[in-house]
Amino acid sequence: MAIAVRRRRKPAGKSRPSLVEQAYAAFKEAIVRAEFPPGIQLSAQELALRFGTSRTPIHEASLRLQEEGLVRILPKKGILVCALSPEDIREIYEVIIAIEGDAAARIARMPEPERLAIAEQLDAETARMEAAADFEARSLADMAFHTRLVEACGNARFATILKTVNSQAARAQVFMVQLRPNIERSVPEHRAIIAAICAGDPDLAQVSARAHRGRVRDEILPMLARFGLRHF
Amino acid sequence: MAIAVRRRRKPAGKSRPSLVEQAYAAFKEAIVRAEFPPGIQLSAQELALRFGTSRTPIHEASLRLQEEGLVRILPKKGILVCALSPEDIREIYEVIIAIEGDAAARIARMPEPERLAIAEQLDAETARMEAAADFEARSLADMAFHTRLVEACGNARFATILKTVNSQAARAQVFMVQLRPNIERSVPEHRAIIAAICAGDPDLAQVSARAHRGRVRDEILPMLARFGLRHF
DNA sequence: TCATACCAACTTCCATGGAAGCTGCAATGG
DNA sequence: CCATTGCAGCTTCCATGGAAGTTGGTATGA
Numbered sequence: 001m002a003i004a005v006r007r008r009r010k011p012a013g014k015s016r017p018s019l020v021e022q023a024y025a026a027f028k029e030a031i032v033r034a035e036f037p038p039g040i041q042l043s044a045q046e047l048a049l050r051f052g053t054s055r056t057p058i059h060e061a062s063l064r065l066q067e068e069g070l071v072r073i074l075p076k077k078g079i080l081v082c083a084l085s086p087e088d089i090r091e092i093y094e095v096i097i098a099i100e101g102d103a104a105a106r107i108a109r110m111p112e113p114e115r116l117a118i119a120e121q122l123d124a125e126t127a128r129m130e131a132a133a134d135f136e137a138r139s140l141a142d143m144a145f146h147t148r149l150v151e152a153c154g155n156a157r158f159a160t161i162l163k164t165v166n167s168q169a170a171r172a173q174v175f176m177v178q179l180r181p182n183i184e185r186s187v188p189e190h191r192a193i194i195a196a197i198c199a200g201d202p203d204l205a206q207v208s209a210r211a212h213r214g215r216v217r218d219e220i221l222p223m224l225a226r227f228g229l230r231h232f
Numbered sequence: 233m234a235i236a237v238r239r240r241r242k243p244a245g246k247s248r249p250s251l252v253e254q255a256y257a258a259f260k261e262a263i264v265r266a267e268f269p270p271g272i273q274l275s276a277q278e279l280a281l282r283f284g285t286s287r288t289p290i291h292e293a294s295l296r297l298q299e300e301g302l303v304r305i306l307p308k309k310g311i312l313v314c315a316l317s318p319e320d321i322r323e324i325y326e327v328i329i330a331i332e333g334d335a336a337a338r339i340a341r342m343p344e345p346e347r348l349a350i351a352e353q354l355d356a357e358t359a360r361m362e363a364a365a366d367f368e369a370r371s372l373a374d375m376a377f378h379t380r381l382v383e384a385c386g387n388a389r390f391a392t393i394l395k396t397v398n399s400q401a402a403r404a405q406v407f408m409v410q411l412r413p414n415i416e417r418s419v420p421e422h423r424a425i426i427a428a429i430c431a432g433d434p435d436l437a438q439v440s441a442r443a444h445r446g447r448v449r450d451e452i453l454p455m456l457a458r459f460g461l462r463h464f
Numbered sequence: 465t466c467a468t469a470c471c472a473a474c475t476t477c478c479a480t481g482g483a484a485g486c487t488g489c490a491a492t493g494g
Numbered sequence: 495c496c497a498t499t500g501c502a503g504c505t506t507c508c509a510t511g512g513a514a515g516t517t518g519g520t521a522t523g524a
Contacts, residue, residue: 018476018478019478020477043505045504045505054479054480055479055480056478056479056480057477057479059292059507060291060478063292063295063296064295064299067296067299067300073506074506075250075485075486076484076485076505076507077485077487077504078504078506091387091390094334094387094389094390095387095393097334098330098333099327099330101330102326102329102330155323155326155327156323157324157327157397158326158327165389251507251508252507252508275475276475277476285508285509286508286510287476287508287510288507288509289507289508289509291476291477305476306475306476307475307476307477307516308475308477308515309475309476309515309516310474310475310476311476
């Protein structure tokens with residue numbers, strides 16, 4: 001007997017993600033990449049066909065995406081992929097400004113060893129950004145800087161909120177890359193935030209972080225307006 | 233013929249809420265009222281029995297509540313009603329401080345007629361609070377003030393974020409009522425925010441709003457610690 | 465006595481089909 | 495010609511049952 005290989009209790013790492021998880025990730029990816037144009041209306045049936053599951057996981061994934069603001073479920077009608085207006089972008093930036101500003105201030109209030117350690121990490125990302133060869137690499141390092149900033153601040157809810165609004169803005173980011181804003185100006189601004197953190201000055205950190213994101217917002221919004229983009 | 237009453241296309245108002253909606257509301261209500269003690273583990277089957285539906289609407293409602301942070305779905309094990317630690321309360325207050333501060337500043341930046349109109353509404357709530365006979369009425373007026381503040385600020389995402397964290401904190405509020413913090417101190421602080429808005433001073437509005445919520449936080453956290461409450 | 469293997473009772477996960485609602489178009493009646 | 499009605503084809507909503515994973519208690523062995 002016992003020919004059959006006995007499975008372990010915890011079979012090597014975590015078990016495969018559920019179909020809901022897969023459908024959620026795939027659907028979200030498709031939305032962010034604008035494979036589904038904003039405003040399009042889909043049915044669970046066709047999505048199930050596309051992702052190779054039944055309708056149930058699709059439906060549950062849609063519920064999650066609706067909670068995040070990426071789609072709207074129209075009862076008895078279908079699933080609507082939400083379109084973002086420039087107004088939405090503005091709202092999202094204001095959330096980012098409020099949260100990141102406080103995150104920077106919180107870090108600046110930490111005891112010196114901790115905040116210096118964080119500052120070092122932030123500085124490394126900024127250096128990586130400065131040294132980056134192409135726009136994409138720079139953009140990636142930029143994102144890493146901001147992610148690190150909010151994850152290090154000691155308030156997990158800040159990170160959650162930013163992750164949500166970022167996923168809303170992600171589709172717009174795809175367009176942004178094509179517009180190629182002058183990301184170089186970010187480097188000294190990042191350094192200003194880092195300096196305020198090192199100095200342990202929460203107010204200055206707050207102001208620097210807000211000024212940085214505010215500048216980016218003020219640069220991007222007219223850009224979008226100029227290109228006459230009504231939605232994303 | 234035609235004895236049967238023909239239904240209109242739009243049958244008088246909106247149709248009945250879906251079972252998911254009902255289950256969601258009922259489940260959330262039960263959690264907030266602490267009918268389900270925090271940390272308890274439930275099964276979809278028993279909830280379905282309690283709310284008179286099948287397991288599907290319960291499951292979907294649970295997904296929504298999980299997204300809001302009120303429960304966690306443990307795969308193949310059940311639904312866990314999340315417990316809040318004092319640390320969570322602190323985090324939630326910091327989100328409130330960041331968002332409400334910016335909301336107040338945004339209102340103060342509006343053109344005079346608009347911000348005066350909003351100030352008047354806020355003042356009315358504050359007056360209602362001052363005149364309230366019992367603690368509960370005062371508490372209600374207080375909540376109305378803060379709700380109005382964030383809904384009037386012109387950024388719908390601010391309101392959404394606050395609604396989410398408030399629903400997380402709602403269960404703790406139930407305990408708070410029993411502790412009866414001295415809510416009277418809020419009245420002059422509300423008036424300070426209103427004055428800053430009337431004066432059109434965004435920085436002062438920001439500082440006033442933050443100071444108000446910060447004071448409440450600094451009052452409540454030790455209170456919870458003193459009573460040795462580990463979770464809610 | 466203690467550690468291990470096993471099993472029965474639980475749980476969610478997911479597919480599926482019928483019920484109910486929405487929409488656009490064609491047929492009908494003025 | 496226009497308004498109304500009826501219907502066909504679509505959609506989600508929800509109940510249900512089998513598949514598969516988890517757990518705690520019990521029997522078994524050293």
